[in-house]
Amino acid sequence: MEIFYSYDCSGGVCRLDETESAHCVRVLRHREGEEIQVFDGSGNLYRCRLTDASPKAAQALVLEQIPDWGAVPYRLTMGVCPTKNADRFEWFAEKAVEFGVDRIAPLAGDHSERRTVNLQRLRKILLSAAKQSLKGRVPEVDEICTVKEFIRNANPESLRLIAYCFEEEDARKLSINEALSSAGNVPITILIGPEGDFSREELQLALSNGFLPVHLGQSRLRTETAALAAVAAVYLNSQCS
Amino acid sequence: MEIFYSYDCSGGVCRLDETESAHCVRVLRHREGEEIQVFDGSGNLYRCRLTDASPKAAQALVLEQIPDWGAVPYRLTMGVCPTKNADRFEWFAEKAVEFGVDRIAPLAGDHSERRTVNLQRLRKILLSAAKQSLKGRVPEVDEICTVKEFIRNANPESLRLIAYCFEEEDARKLSINEALSSAGNVPITILIGPEGDFSREELQLALSNGFLPVHLGQSRLRTETAALAAVAAVYLNSQCS
Numbered sequence: 128m129e130i131f132y133s134y135d136c137s138g139g140v141c142r143l144d145e146t147e148s149a150h151c152v153r154v155l156r157h158r159e160g161e162e163i164q165v166f167d168g169s170g171n172l173y174r175c176r177l178t179d180a181s182p183k184a185a186q187a188l189v190l191e192q193i194p195d196w197g198a199v200p201y202r203l204t205m206g207v208c209p210t211k212n213a214d215r216f217e218w219f220a221e222k223a224v225e226f227g228v229d230r231i232a233p234l235a236g237d238h239s240e241r242r243t244v245n246l247q248r249l250r251k252i253l254l255s256a257a258k259q260s261l262k263g264r265v266p267e268v269d270e271i272c273t274v275k276e277f278i279r280n281a282n283p284e285s286l287r288l289i290a291y292c293f294e295e296e297d298a299r300k301l302s303i304n305e306a307l308s309s310a311g312n313v314p315i316t317i318l319i320g321p322e323g324d325f326s327r328e329e330l331q332l333a334l335s336n337g338f339l340p341v342h343l344g345q346s347r348l349r350t351e352t353a354a355l356a357a358v359a360a361v362y363l364n365s366q367c368s
Numbered sequence: 369m370e371i372f373y374s375y376d377c378s379g380g381v382c383r384l385d386e387t388e389s390a391h392c393v394r395v396l397r398h399r400e401g402e403e404i405q406v407f408d409g410s411g412n413l414y415r416c417r418l419t420d421a422s423p424k425a426a427q428a429l430v431l432e433q434i435p436d437w438g439a440v441p442y443r444l445t446m447g448v449c450p451t452k453n454a455d456r457f458e459w460f461a462e463k464a465v466e467f468g469v470d471r472i473a474p475l476a477g478d479h480s481e482r483r484t485v486n487l488q489r490l491r492k493i494l495l496s497a498a499k500q501s502l503k504g505r506v507p508e509v510d511e512i513c514t515v516k517e518f519i520r521n522a523n524p525e526s527l528r529l530i531a532y533c534f535e536e537e538d539a540r541k542l543s544i545n546e547a548l549s550s551a552g553n554v555p556i557t558i559l560i561g562p563e564g565d566f567s568r569e570e571l572q573l574a575l576s577n578g579f580l581p582v583h584l585g586q587s588r589l590r591t592e593t594a595a596l597a598a599v600a601a602v603y604l605n606s607q608c609s
């Protein structure tokens with residue numbers, strides 16, 4: 128099933144940008160009057176009729192709107208420190224979309240080597256992953272902020288989990304599955320540190336702000352693998368229990 | 369912790385090949401008499417004393433042998449059809465090692481576009497992932513064979529699961545977690561198809577050979593993501609329940 132992204136679906140009309148128009152009209156040779164499927168990245172799929180087959184600015188009339196298309200039954204925010212190697216973080220982002228994630232917050236930790244992320248590139252990857260995995264909603268991506276800012280601003284209504292590797296006496300870790308089993312329907316926020324792990328200050332701030340310490344099992348996982356393990360755990364708990 | 373791979377640990381001596389010797393002696397400047405850690409890829413970690421700091425063929429005397437080092441408490445064989453894009457399959461292999469997998473069997477399915485795999489390159493990736501994630505055992509990788517051969521030769525004592533996307537009337541799918549909860553301590557074999565999914569013949573052969581049909585939730589996952597979801601499910605069930 129081919130789906131086109133529209134940056135603007137309003138007034139019963141979906142407008143395609145130059146890239147999507149060219150793909151729709153030039154590559155796939157759709158003609159005026161044909162039915163196409165369009166999504167808006169905000170959760171809606173539209174069954175449309177192509178009314179203007181312009182290869183630069185195609186437009187389609189909405190015949191039917193399908194809300195919450197491809198939505199997963201949970202709300203997940205991942206706060207993750209980007210890896211030194213940008214590919215690994217981008218890979219995580221793609222896979223997180225396939226499983227289902229609502230928001231990705233790239234974070235700079237006290238021990239982070241990378242403190243920048245290419246948001247434009249990341250958003251392209253997320254959009255294309257959403258199309259490929261039939262998800263109507265493209266996850267939000269925040270500007271990078273510090274781990275401490277993220278902790279202070281995390282939704283206090285959400286189940287907030289922090290996964291880290293070192294041992295801290297006053298923090299008994301639950302397994303991520305134990306922690307998730309208590310989630311019910313509340314939104315979930317999971318914090319994953321950089322290659323150098325969180326600083327003790329960051330952990331203490333998280334704990335004093337209501338984050339639960341969790342572990343992801345005994346294997347030593349790379350940062351992006353740990354982040355994906357957390358997303359997979361949320362997904363599998365919700366879809367495969 | 370720096371660990372060196374030895375292709376031959378016997379008679380109380382671990383021998384390093386040219387690459388590992390150069391890394392140990394030239395890059396990290398280890399000297400004779402120093403302690404180093406060596407693993408043999410078969411599950412053993414050795415605490416050693418460097419006795420010959422040759423940058424081409426270093427040798428170390430075994431002081432202590434630690435068996436089953438970094439082993440996970442399950443036995444998992446993944447039969448996976450390589451993706452069109454080789455990187456995606458190699459990425460799966462790296463991540464599978466981090467979680468823990470014993471054997472990877474690349475398979476050619478009736479609908480496979482890729483019927484070859486670069487085993488030498490794959491083995492390098494697995495070795496380096498095992499070192500990085502502190503796993504003493506490097507997973508076995510088979511020569512590519514057909515899905516049907518793999519089904520016929522699968523260990524009949526193992527819990528055998530097949531994940532596929534299409535609907536088949538006579539096969540009610542369990543979720544992978546439901547299926548795994550019945551595993552106990554038996555080895556696990558999981559079969560993941562190509563981008564084009566399995567053929568009906570392959571599915572029927574699997575079912576008639578005792579494979580259980582499973583699903584991996586409602587999201588449409590890429591082949592390599594589905595394969596990783598299965599490995600993650602086994603890992604999380606074992607480590608995080």
